Amino acid sequence: MKVGYFPGCSLVGSAREFNESLQAVSRLIKLDLVEIPDWNCCGASSGHAADHLLSLALPARILALAEKTGLRDLLVPCSACYNRLITTVYELQANPRLKSEVRELIELDLKLDVRVRNVLEVLKEAMEADGSSRIAKPFAHRVACYYGCLLVRPPKVVQFDRPEDPTSMDELMQAIGAEPLDWAFKVECCGAGMTLARTELVAKLCARILDDAVARGAETLITACPMCHANLDMRRGDIEKAAGRTFTIPVMYVTQAIGLALGLGPKELGLHRHMVDCGPLLAAATQSSTVNLQS
Amino acid sequence: MSRIGVFVCHCGENIGATVDCAQVAQMSSSIPGVVHSVDYKYMCSDPGQTLIKEAVKEKKLTGVVVAACSPRMHEPTFRRACAEAGLNSFLCEMANIREHCSWVHEKGDQTTQKAADLVRVLVEKVKRNRPLRPIQVPVTKTALVLGGGIAGIQASLDIANAGQKVILVEKDPSIGGHMAQLSETFPTLDCSQCILTPRMVEVAQHPNITLLSYSELESLDGFIGNFKARIRKKARKVDEKLCTGCAVCTQKCPQKKIPSKFNAGLGMRTAIFVPFPQAVPNKPVIDIENCRYFKTGKCAVCQKLCPAKAVRFEQEDEILEIDVGAVVCATGFDVVNTDFFPEYGYGKYPDVINGLQYERLASASGPTLGEIRRPSDGKIPETVVFLACAGSRDRAKGIDYCSKICCMYTAKHAMLYRHKVHSGKAYVFYMDIRAGGKMYDEFVRRAIEEDGAIYVRGRVSRIYERDGKLIVKGADTLLGGEPIEIKADMVVLATAAVASPAAEELAQKLHISYDSYKFFSEAHPKLRPVETNTAGIFLAGACQAPKDIPESVAQASGAASKVCGLFSQDQLSREPLIAAVNRTAPPQYSSCTGCFLCESVCPYRAIERETITTRGGKPIRTIARVNPGLCQGCGTCVAVCRVKAIDLDGFSNSQLYAEVRALA
Amino acid sequence: MSTHSSTVHNSLGEQIYQSTGQSVACCYQCGKCSAGCPLASETDYPPNQILRLLQFGDSTLDEKALRSLTIWQCLTCQTCSARCPQEVDLPKIMDFLRQESWRQGRAHPKARNIIAFHRSFLGSIRMTGRMFELGMIMDYKRRSLNFLQDLLLAPKLLFRGKLHFLPHRIDGAKQVRRLFDATARKRGRTE
Structure with missing residues (x-):
């Protein structure tokens, strides 16, 4: 393709x-x-x-x-x-x-x-045309797929997925062995471009998103938007200050999760560039796959 | 020589504000053959009609053109006026300068010119009109009522009590409709079943009513006074005559987990079932989609255990052909489906339900025996949020209209909840409270003032589930749009009332018109609210627009009285605008060549074959003949006839050509 | 473009109709926009009230809308328009109000940082054709006098290779600058 x-x-x-x-x-x-x-x-x-x-x-x-x-x-x-x-x-x-x-x-x-x-649509098509059989290392994690605003709205213009409850990213995650969770903030706004000008508002919105994902047992958030990622990852300090609690949940790009499942290394996928460490998650993955082998 | 009179109506400002009517009259006076031409503010009024009558007499008019509204509106009025003045009514024509001109154009010279053109066209036509006599046809004094909800029941009883025969057709196994599903009814809180079931029994026992439950209309042919209905009596797989309604079959059927439509999916039923215990007729039906016997060929428990030996697996659908003189369409409404509210999680969260489901929860005969318990875990909800206008008045979802009944039933729902769960909190999100009706606003005030329902003016944006609670995100516009978040245990959506899914198909079978929402159209929104544009077919209840019970009943009685009025005559007059095959002198007898293309295209099966014989009875040739009783004057045969042997009275080829030529 | 009979002559609502095709009269004040707005509780006027201000066609109330903080805080997340039962494209109206408010110099005092951000952002594109993050951030700090913000974050980003020191100037940079200047002239606003 x-x-x-x-x-x-x-x-x-x-x-x-x-x-x-x-x-x-x-x-x-x-x-x-x-x-x-x-x-x-x-x-x-x-x-x-x-x-x-x-x-x-x-x-x-x-x-x-x-x-x-x-x-x-x-x-x-x-x-x-x-x-x-x-x-x-x-x-x-x-x-x-x-x-x-x-x-x-x-x-x-x-x-x-x-x-x-x-x-999301291009990856889905390309993987269906080619790659999903090559899953080297299933991404066996509970994930909260976070679509944000701009992929699904305005529905009339983008004409993509189900605007209130999209599923295309969830399907991609399922295909690589992850367990996408049903959660409430899939399409809520993170504050987008206000990250510099109104940091405190962004922190407040992001705290609500992280809180719901964590409460439902997500191990990581998956996103396809650099602004969402920046706000949820880079702004983690501000978010924790606004929420009055800590959040250790990492935020990964959809391509990083897929890359891991296809057997690529964390460094190739730029995981070391995140502010919130993905290390514990990846360690847990090794553990859980061991458990899988034993059972 | 023609002596035509032209009468231009202003229709108040409807025409007068856009078209220069005096000018039209002036321009018309110069058309050859026009001897009289005037304009007047309201031509349909008494003085207006007098203008026409006097001119007919004084000017010895041979034809009249009234330039006014649609002939659908006032053609009978003006034709009657002409007839009273001694002019054959079919020599009066209307030029529609309202719908076809003033309503669709801006004011200006061109608009006035178009009105004048329309008049000229009709003048040329009327010059070629010939006097016609109405056709007399007999009336079959049996009414067909479609739909056995409260509207159909009321219409049937009223017609039957007036001494006429009724055939009541209901698609479901029992009559009762949506009203049978309701708990208590506003504004009096009387129990729906208690007031409805006696009527259902009355229908079943009435000597003038034939009840065809579990049946549907296949087709309807014919015309007012003389319809032919084909009705499919769906196979119950149970012999209704033998069945005693003992209910052994429904108790023993092993297939028990089928969502009950009567309980709006909140309760289960068996594969052989009676929709509800008070059903009329109280005879079961086998749902062959779910029946084990029909799926696997094994089981037949019901047949083995039936003490009356009434189960008939081999029973087939039956088609009944019935002659009726009038039809009352009372096929009701539906509520919108689950994928309509993705933002509210309807269909995703079991505790987000619609109003009809709530009625079943609140009903003594429902799955919870009248206790308000939420579907997910059967707990009694401590906080319930009611959303009015769920889908209604929502252009984005394609429903612009107000569903009319929701404000009232939502108030009732909140009230019933507070009556049943004293410690519970009831919130109602609304946009406007529409409580026009006798004792209606008082009822809403009672819900708020006495029963403590908390009304919040604002629409809810979203509902999601978190820790077993439904988070309802709304805003209070009376507090300036302040966000309101309620943690609810159950949410009830007052979902929009929509036309039933089969409405469009039925309308096409009946040849009646319907609006863009698939509700059936009345002949006139104010003056002919229970009639359709097809003579002899009447409307009752929510198939025409969302309606509450009192309104449905009133309309049903109105439709019944129209039917009785029709049946009070033995003969009906029909317009003689029908086709005829020409006849000429021997040896040709007719220019018809006997190709019978007309026969194959006639939608009314009105073309017959006529054999012309010698005096001795020896056949000469076979030509087409139009049965005047069946012909509806559609003109299709005229269009296909290659030798122009057929012509249509009132719309003859020469008349139509003259009209077109007048525009040149 | 034709005027709309539902809006008051010479009002802001009429200008909105002419330039965006959106009629403020379509709003029936159900409040669904405010109910779903992520920032409704942070603004001076929730979105439905911005529309209410415009519905009167009164110059004093129009001015309140132009001077509101809401129009600057709007994130253009489009939740309101996606759910609006009357299909009012509120983000489009917000865009219009922002542009007018900025052009007429009536922006809310608290919008200073937001406007500073937009200026820095667009300035960066105008210079090189692309947005140069480090340069944009420095320029923003200069404009907003917010020198201490994210002081601790920057080294971390640099360490992770997320900030470049030098801008990338595209070949068509001059073309992009012409485009900027032409649109600015059309709107009667200078950078």
Whole structure:
């Protein structure tokens, strides 16, 4: 399977382990990622706070560059970028006048014929086409799949999964031997881009998410969004301060969990880059698989 | 030479505000053949009709065009006026300059021009009209009532008590409908079963009522006074005549874990079952989907143990053909299904239930014998949250309308809960309280003031389960949108009332119209609320729109009185707008070539074959003939006839061509 | 674009309708948005009340909406619009209000940091075509005067290789800058 690839700013910066693990997994499951040349930032949450036109033009430039590759599918692993890109396609398709205005701004041809796809749907397809038989080391953990806002909302625009109770990540986890839990905060907001400007609010929202996951016996959270990861992992100190308690539960990218199950090492998957240590979890995995062997 | 009169109506502002009616009258006066042309504010009123009558007499009119509303609305009115003035009523036509013009265009010269064009078209048509006489047809004085809920029961009893025959068809094994499922009824809290079951018995015993339970309408042909209904009597697999209702079979059936539809899925039943103990008829039915005998060929416990030897595995569906003169459609409503509220976890959490399920919990005949116990673990809930408008008034979910009954039954639910669980807390989330009705608002106030239901104005965003509690996340808009979180033991959704799933198919069988929500349409929202647009078919109850019991009963009585009115005549007049095959002099006799394409396309089976014979009885040729009793004037035969041997009275080819040419 | 008969002439609600297609009259104040809003209890006006302010078409109340903290705190998580029974796209309206509030210089004093963040974020993209995290954070600290924030976090991130020292300038950086300046001109706002 060959797809266009737009990593986005986070994946080449603070979320580089998402990129690393995605690349590593892709190699194993024969998912060919063709990076869009000379891509720019999508504008994320600041773009649409400042200027509607700008918030469409920045993603449109990426879409236009992606069209040049001739690949039909464009994988956008960062869910913030995914949301901006797919919203841009939706809005410009519905409004030809706006579309031509944007085309002028980006100084590039724009057909809007690429299919913007998130990491969950692409992984599922690629694994079904190829890899799930190669599970070397089942990821035998109780996991809370955390989708956040941007993968499933607005339902009309993204048209992905069941907006209130999505299951695609749970299915991926099941396929690698994990036990996805039924929990209540799958699609609640973590505070997203407010991490710098309103840290205390983000901490409060994240505390509720971690609290529910822990209470239901999750060993790790699984996410597909660099912003969710940053807030739940990097902001752990602030979260603990807000909650008045400690949380040891790690937060992993969906690609890291899959990578482990496919037999990749923690270092290849960038697990050492997390603030919250995944070590105890991985140690427990070794133990539990021993138990499995004995029984 | 034609002498046509044109009468342009303003319909108050409906037409007058958009179309320059005086101008239309003025423009019409120059059409060849028009000898009189006027406009007036309300042509349908008494002075308006007088204008027409006087002109017919004074100007010796040979045709009348009234430019006004839809002929569906007032064609009979104006035709009657013409007839009173001595003009054959079929020489009066209407130009619809309201629905077809003023309502759909902006004010302006073009709109006025279009109205004038519509008038000109009808003038050309009416010039070619010929006087017609209504057709007299006999009336079959038997009514078919579809649906055995409270509306169907009331309609049947009213018609039967007026001395007419009724055939009551119910799809389920017992009559009673949703009302039989209810606990107590607002605003008096009388027990639903106590007021309903005597009526059910009365239906069963009435000499004028034939009850066909576990039966469905297959098709309906014919027309007012002369319908032919085909009814499928589904195989009960039990001989109703032999069965004594002793219930040995239902007690001994080994297949006991089938969710009971009557108990809204909260209780179980056996494979051979009577929906509820007070069922009418109190005769069991075998559910062959779940019956062990039908699945494996083994078991037959019921057959072996039946003391009356009434179990008949070999019994097949039966088709009955019945002549009826009128139909009352009373097929009721349904509630929305579980995947409708993902944000509320309906269908996922067992303790999030709908109003109908709550009725079963609160009912003395229900699975908990009237105790409020939550489905998951049978515990008595200490906190119950009731959500009004669950799905109703929700454009995003495709239901824009108010379901009308929920405000009242939710107040009742909260009240019943507080009566049964004194220490319990009842919260009601609502948007508006709609309690218009006799003693209705007083009832809601009683729930709040005397029974302590806590009303919160706001819609709930989400419900999730945590530590055995349902977390209800709402907001109080009266506190400025303040978030309210309630840890509840049970949540009751006042789910939207929707049309029954079979409504669309039934409407098509009956040839009646329905709205975008699949509720059946009344002929006029104010003045003809119990009639449909198809003559002889009437509506009762919630199949037309969500309704409570008093309203359903009132509408049922209204429909019954319409049926009785129809049956008070021995003969009915029908419009003579029917097709006819031309006849010419010998040796041709007709231009019909006898291809009988018309026969194959006629939806009413009105084409017959007629053999023309010599005086001696020797056949010459066979041509088509239209049975005037069956023809509905749809014109399909006219369209397919290659030699133009068929024409339609009132819409003849020459009339239609003249209309089109008038536009050129 | 045509005006909407349900909104008051010359009101903010009418501007919203013209620029986003959203009619504030569609809101029937059920409060489902506020019930699901993750930040409803932190704001000065819960989302349903922002719409209520706009429904009057009164300039004093319109101003309150523009000066509210809510519009800046909104996370655009879209929970409100996903569940709104009237299909009101509230995040779109919030975007519009933010843009107007910023343009007219009426932003809530407490929104200073948030605006500073947006400025730093967009400034970074305008310079190089991509968002340069370290540069953006430094710029934000300068703008927000929040020098002590995350002082302990930064070394940890650097240690884990999560922060780069140098920005990546894309080939199309000039094109991106032209795009920024053109949109700014169109809105009558300068960076």
